[in-house]
Amino acid sequence: MADVSMEKIVQLCKSRGFVFPSSEIYGGFAAVYDYGQLGVELANNIKSAWWKAMVQYRSDVVGLDSAIFMSPKVWEASGHVTGFSDPLAECKSCHARVRVDHLLEEIGVIADEKMSEEQINSLFTENMAKVACPKCGKHDFSPAKSFNLLVKANLGNFTNDLTREPVYLRGETCQGIYVNFANVLTSSRKRVPFGIAQIGKAFRNEITARQFVFRTREFEQMEMQYFTHPDQEMVEYERLRQLRWQYYLDLGIKAENLQWHKHENLVFYAKEAYDIEYRYPFGFTELEGVHARGDYDLTQHSKFSGTMLDYTDPVTNEKYTPHIIESSVGVGRTLLAVLVDAYTEEEVEGEVRVVLKLPKALAPMKIAVLPLSKKEELQGPANNILTSLKRNWMVDYDETQSIGKRYRRQDEIGTPYCVTVDFETLNDQAVTVRDRDTMAQERVAIVDLENYFKQKLA
Ligand SMILES: [Zn+2]
Structure with a gap:
């Protein structure tokens, strides 16, 4: 559902x-x-x-x-000049213009787009008491007229x-x-x-x-x-x-x-x-x-x-x-x-996590690079990683607010992977990769990142 x-x-x-x-x-x-x-x-x-x-x-x-x-x-x-039209009627009390086929559809009566104006009007008259103006709720309409869609x-x-x-x-x-x-x-x-x-x-x-x-x-x-x-x-x-x-x-x-x-x-x-x-x-x-x-x-x-x-x-x-x-x-x-299919709300540590569980092939951003702090010593390596990954994928970069908030922002737009550059990176030349769906994290050497994502995003 x-x-x-x-x-x-x-x-x-x-x-x-x-x-x-x-x-x-x-x-x-x-x-x-x-x-x-x-x-x-x-x-x-x-x-x-x-x-x-x-x-x-x-x-x-x-x-x-x-x-x-x-x-x-x-x-x-093609028949569009003469036949490609929508049946329109006007509400007699509030003058709202309504699509007659849509009104009829709401009460389960099918007015096919290929029906003549006459056929639609006879259906409309028959059912007028049952259909209400979406604006004012009254049941009194002008006859339907066809309006060309071109x-x-x-x-x-x-x-x-x-x-x-x-x-x-x-x-x-x-x-x-x-x-x-x-x-x-x-x-x-x-x-x-x-x-x-x-x-x-x-x-x-x-x-x-x-x-x-x-x-x-x-x-x-x-x-x-x-x-x-x-x-x-x-x-x-x-x-x-x-x-x-x-x-x-x-x-x-x-x-x-x-x-x-x-x-x-x-x-x-x-x-x-x-x-x-x-x-x-x-x-x-x-x-x-x-x-x-x-x-x-x-x-x-x-x-x-x-x-x-x-x-x-x-x-x-x-x-x-x-x-x-x-x-x-x-x-x-x-x-x-x-979007509707991917939209998910999960409870994580007492808070609602909104995740777009988009298929990886469709996700707008495949990876986000997130330096743990705005300090220059982290920005350098983070930018190098960004530049290198961008050759293959759409990659987002975000260094504002807490890392938790930045993860949530990426979850909300369906980014499958986040790469976090932290102070440990300066020693071990590795980064933390976080999975959108499982939230599991693993340490990956910077030199292996490209191949890692080639496999993950294949
Ligand atoms: Zn009305």
Whole structure:
């Protein structure tokens, strides 16, 4: 059970430099967050773990980094210009704007994002007495209206004519993968089945961004699109589902905090859709989507672009449009799950010790170097150790306050090892290494430190 509250996580993130509200000195900017000095390290480690699992360790997947701006035609072809919308209603007493699908979800009624405005409104009317305004608690709302989620921009528009066709900041990274299918196929000489993976920013005009970095208007996605023969789609889909489940276990996420959720209302082209859900403090909800999308994406882009995105098997000469299975997860959602999963409070000598039991590969700082006192005779050797270890790892340095307080600070940010330089060091050329999880300490010669950590952090 995730027994940490969101308040504690948000507070830790702010006070220790994982996540800051955007533009805070200007009063903040809703639903956008900045990653601080530790957050950027954690996020980079998460992205690196994902890239290794999805690209580096595989020979059937290649990477891509497509641009945030794309031809507006892409979003027409994908259906985002007409269909990518959230149902919004207004509370008649306090005028708060609410997401109707979220209100319905809270009372167990599912309003799928692909439902028409009419369908959602009939569900909404039926259940209006049961849903309350989150602001004032009343039960009287305007009808739901669809609000498109794409974020518009004026890139390349050098007139003041706002009626010109807008361009969009991409609403998802996978469209960049679909439109590069032929480029990658030709230049990489891959054969179906193969995949293209991408990590990058995406933007959505979410009406009610919720739960800290869980749902934000600017966010980063990690997506892998896998192209298969139509007959192999479901076989590969099952395989991908197993791989993605195992990925989270390998990442160090506790199995009891994960579950599968099967989508009941599928979009018309989808074969099957599952989410991997994580037990956040606000309940089990989507961490990753693993979906079988059929041939919809390549067919749409073939139709709209006039370029046939099909594949001819070099052995059988069979020509077909590959079907796509996808794995899609947010960096922010993963980061939040990782923090919640790692957060631990222990009682040590009558005091509460907060420890982030992060997997070593994800920890922002791997080692902290702590001279026992600020005396110059200790600063010299401590700095030499810092400089030498920094060549291999992110290493923190802290010489303020008592050693006990400094250990607690490192525990709180998940640093696996602390190296203490004390007066004995001057005689024995050795340091004390403390383990975050067991708090056990051992004496290690300075000359052996690099190899010691190479083993411990392998
Ligand atoms: Zn209200």
